[in-house]
Amino acid sequence: MNKAAEPKHENPSPRGARLVDIAAAVGVHHSTVSRVLNGDPAQSVRPETYERILKAARQQGYRPNALARALKRSRTSAIVLVMPLLRNPIWATIERGALGRAAERDYFVMMVQEPTEEPRPPAHYRYLVDEMRADGLLLATALRAPEHASTDPVVPHVYLNRRGPHKGNNVVMDEPGAVRLFVDHVAGLGHRRIALIDSRAAVDTVHRRATAARRICAARGLELTVKHAPPTEAGGFEATRALLAQGTPPTACGVGSLNQVFGVFGALRRAGIGIPAGMSVVSFDEDECLAYLDVPVTSVSMPYAELGGAAVDALIDRIERSATTADVLIREPMTLVQRVSVGAAPAG
């Protein structure tokens, strides 16, 4: 601690100005400054004092110390977003939606990456709230909840794009709706044998899509094959090869993730199967690049930014009003982006 010569005596603190600094400049008590700056309605101040405080605060570039404030208020105004680290662009979209909404509501978002290879139970992230780094958790880890229903002291949290063990704090996409869009479209074109290539069933969204697909296909008398594979190019490739090895392969398939789409295309190309002549393909992830592939890919476009925003809203409601919110299902706008990878079923 060598005494660094501070040439500027305006601000004794090495950091920014504090309440006491501007109080000293104006000649009032710092509590008065606090009330003025926070617009305390119970406080009345002479207009002149008011102006001088505001001016001094501006001049000194006052920024409230978020730590001290949070400590006193017992509220950090920060939330943690726990996300898997995947290349899938939907996560970026969800993130954008969440960050935007959080900013609107004056919250900070701290990101934590879920190690994909070794996912942790949501309870693992409790410490962030216990250490008072944040007020609540936005859990976007992909896996379904096999864990013990956590009855320990509850930390505000909301599950994003997955369902947790309890009702009331889940914000999810209308996956059955997306599946129906896909099935209706291809069934309308005469396809009777349908496939779903998706990530592993332990992923909640995948589970819901697969369940919905089975229900919908059963109701329509369609034959369904579900293939689970890693959400990568290689995963899509292998799943497609397995599909083609069937006696009577499907003629239309929905693909759960963008990366798998590339693999599906690769496998069909290698097998000499034309798209959509030999196989119709629909992606459940919409991305601009799909329009530029050798065969532009039809996809189901889902409102991921809204999903992120709605999850933030739900979490903040829980934090601020300790509200027992209801599960949120994001439906709109969900559209089928028709390009050319879907065609009529082959005759016969």
Added chain:
Amino acid sequence: MNKAAEPKHENPSPRGARLVDIAAAVGVHHSTVSRVLNGDPAQSVRPETYERILKAARQQGYRPNALARALKRSRTSAIVLVMPLLRNPIWATIERGALGRAAERDYFVMMVQEPTEEPRPPAHYRYLVDEMRADGLLLATALRAPEHASTDPVVPHVYLNRRGPHKGNNVVMDEPGAVRLFVDHVAGLGHRRIALIDSRAAVDTVHRRATAARRICAARGLELTVKHAPPTEAGGFEATRALLAQGTPPTACGVGSLNQVFGVFGALRRAGIGIPAGMSVVSFDEDECLAYLDVPVTSVSMPYAELGGAAVDALIDRIERSATTADVLIREPMTLVQRVSVGAAPAG
């Protein structure tokens, strides 16, 4: 010897246990607990007391309040990562590298998204340090620094994948090396007219690549065309069309971003130009999907995770040791991933 029959001091705080709670349970002053838990070397405690403190802390699941600690220590152990919100997968990789390194060094990372449509100068993010939400800034906003050299009170910060107005706090990739890899490869196959399709020149990485390309091509007597376009599929598409409209179009091109690659492919396909027969293509972003396109794309693979990690190291060094670090250039491992989108130059 008071045999406290586990008086189970009901934690009066609605949040987790505090130092005073475990101090009360053990029957010592909370300052003693603090020293024990922090392993203060200047402290001597009876082994028995030591054990009881540790046990009580464990029992009550003590978590230090990060806010109070940071307030007292004047250090938050958190850094902010400011990133553009782009679909480009390199950002996810940089992020992974940064988050991993930060975790190793016991720092938290708070993400802030740079609005892509309306980028802000780095100074805009100062408030995060001024409000003591973090100790420093990792600036990964893409634009080159046109701003006035900021001489105001310095906040610890490091520029990531771009260069700021000053030396010493920039961590960048060896873009000239990447360009050389590309040019050497295609020149070695006989190409004499080369193009670079990249984002706008205001982006620092783009500027460095373009500059390097001009220098290298000039030195080798190669003809170079640089096209700037948005880092999107549409951008790559348009740039390629413009290129093909030239009297004697180039026969090999490097493409700055993954999304543009799709556009380039689309435009070449539409123009009936084969890859690599009519045009060799190299991507400056490596991604697994490139291997699965109809013509697998040769790319330059760069160590983005290392870049993110090195930037975190540089920033933390600046924060903790207020060190005047040197600029960091990430070179290794940088490789040319050869696939099939590059071929010999057309004869003539």
Added chain:
DNA sequence: AAGTTGCTAGCAATCGATTGCACTCTGCAG
């Protein structure tokens, strides 16, 4: 003239952890 009201503002406790300093014991040397 005394009491009441309203405006303006200060005092001090508080949030939870850290840390320099001081204090109380023992044991032991002088």
Added chain:
DNA sequence: CTGCAGAGTGCAATCGATTGCTAGCAACTT
């Protein structure tokens, strides 16, 4: 028996902001 060292702890200030309560003072009411 006195003094002193050192082990083992406690006290209280501190970080910066918030907020319930108090207090001075002027104006206004009976």
